[in-house]
Amino acid sequence: MVSESLISPETIQAYRETEFRVDSDTPLTLRIAEPNDGLFGLFKAYRSDTCAFVTACNPLGQLLGESENAQLQDQLAHELRFRSLSFIPGEGKHPVGDWPGEPSFLIFGLSLEAARSLGKRFEQNAIVWCGPDAIPQLVLLR
Numbered sequence: 001m002v003s004e005s006l007i008s009p010e011t012i013q014a015y016r017e018t019e020f021r022v023d024s025d026t027p028l029t030l031r032i033a034e035p036n037d038g039l040f041g042l043f044k045a046y047r048s049d050t051c052a053f054v055t056a057c058n059p060l061g062q063l064l065g066e067s068e069n070a071q072l073q074d075q076l077a078h079e080l081r082f083r084s085l086s087f088i089p090g091e092g093k094h095p096v097g098d099w100p101g102e103p104s105f106l107i108f109g110l111s112l113e114a115a116r117s118l119g120k121r122f123e124q125n126a127i128v129w130c131g132p133d134a135i136p137q138l139v140l141l142r
Helices: 009-017 037-045 066-082 112-121
Strands: 019-022 028-030 051-054 087-093 102-108 126-130 137-140
Touching: 009 137, 019 102, 028 037, 037 051, 037 102, 051 112, 066 102, 112 126, 112 137
Parallel strands: none
Antiparallel strands: 019 028, 019 087, 051 102, 051 126, 087 102, 126 137
16 A cells, blocks of 8 residues: 555655644553554543544645644534534644644544545545554555
8 A cells, every 4th residue: 555655655654653642631642553542541431432633734745834724724623513523632743853743633433434534635645543442543545
């Protein structure tokens, strides 16, 4: 799948190294392919066994200004509320890279296909999805 992607290998590697921070009552950080026991508590609290970490910022990996990204995030939040989905704010940030952190949402109750569809709708290169095993997966969308 990686070799067929339109996303550069360097960008994919950066996504794999990114920390996906969740601003819950007990903050937690998701890392690709690393089990996260804290998710089990959130799954219980939100009566779900799936979640997706999605941003609307910087569509197709093109760096936008803060106000443009804020408008896109507002549109994403509006859509999530319209669909009656539960979500928590967060931020995706590479631990050493110079790319600015991206405001994001951890969204509960999305199937993998629904999470892919949402990410594509907001023109994202990738999303993070977690199933019942609470292991974050990088899901490339291009």
